[in-house]
Amino acid sequence: MLSTITSFQLITKDIAKSLDRIEQQPTVDRDTKYYLDNITKVKSIDDFVKNDRLFKYAMKAYGLESMDYAKAFMVKALKEGVTDPNSFANKLTDKRYADFVTAFNFAANGADATIYSKAQQLVTKNYAIQAQIAGVDPNSDYVKGETTYYLANIPKVKSIDDLMGNSRLYTYALAAFGLDSATEDKDQIKAVLQGGVSDPKSVANTLKNPAYAALASAFNFQAYGTNATTYNAAQQPTVDKYMRQSLEEDAGKSNEGVRLALYFQRKAPTITNWYDVLADTALASVARTALGLPDSFATADVDKQAQLFGQKLNIADFSDPQKLGKFLTRFTSMWEINNPTSTAVTSVSVLFAQPITVGISTDLMMSMQKLRF
Structure with missing residues (x-):
């Protein structure tokens, strides 16, 4: 089995090719065709949530598939929209709900929500x-x-x-x-x-x-x-999000560390403060792992966690592709040490073993130690 860092690099080296591979999966291809053929026919919130296939596709695209059963909850969010800062979706800590409602903005655009441009x-x-x-x-x-x-x-x-x-x-x-x-x-x-x-x-x-x-x-x-002249968030942009979610999910089947790295890579440009990271368990897990902090650190005072992250990392670096890549190299290396993909590779054996093609090589381990944030 390939190491975490190798798997991550293979996927991100040509992300378009990786996404094409996902698109060609029979189930994904079939569900996407159905979605694009039918989403523009949806004229109301009721139409949307009653079509289980469309609704679940959309929810997964925005990372909300674990909540696709909570239709009453989502109907409330959709009905109130996002124009009012105090609307239901806007008041939720998890901004994925507001993003979802923005894409399917029936409150503002009515029957034109899925075709509005x-x-x-x-x-x-x-x-x-x-x-x-x-x-x-x-x-x-x-x-x-x-x-x-x-x-x-x-x-x-x-x-x-x-x-x-x-x-x-x-x-x-x-x-x-x-x-x-x-x-x-x-x-x-x-x-x-x-x-x-x-x-x-x-x-x-x-x-x-x-x-x-x-x-x-x-x-x-x-x-x-x-x-620009045809853009509607409910159409191709939702499909693009679905493909990215599917790519991450597919990677996670064999290595959860790769999924976390891909997720962090996608979310990184939107991170503006450490509380954004702490509010997202996956992002926080990546930050802790990269810094070599134990999972128990998550139970510490939130302000103290944010303070420590701020001391060790520069949040502005996440908007710089090169610096973000360096950070994710650190994360995937640390993940591999804690969760070796080969039973022969451990944090101790890495230090003394000759370079190998699976797991972390000695050179990689030494390079990792030189990383600074």
């Missing part, structure tokens, strides 16, 4: 409002004609240049946010779209007129690339 539904709604403000009947032949053309062609737009290169679509898109394509500086609009809205210092976020940020949010090429 800002670049389509939001823009056309705004366009009708702007027409009314300008004194034009939203039900006029002109408005209807422009909207029909827009909806028929906007899904074909795969880049900023595509959008700006079609004057009719471009004019419609800007008009939906109260911007006049005839007077707006095209270079500035391009910069607005290129910068997106995730960075507080992006062009859109620094301009005084909030319409620019709204435009960049609706046409979020910076975040969603070629899928």
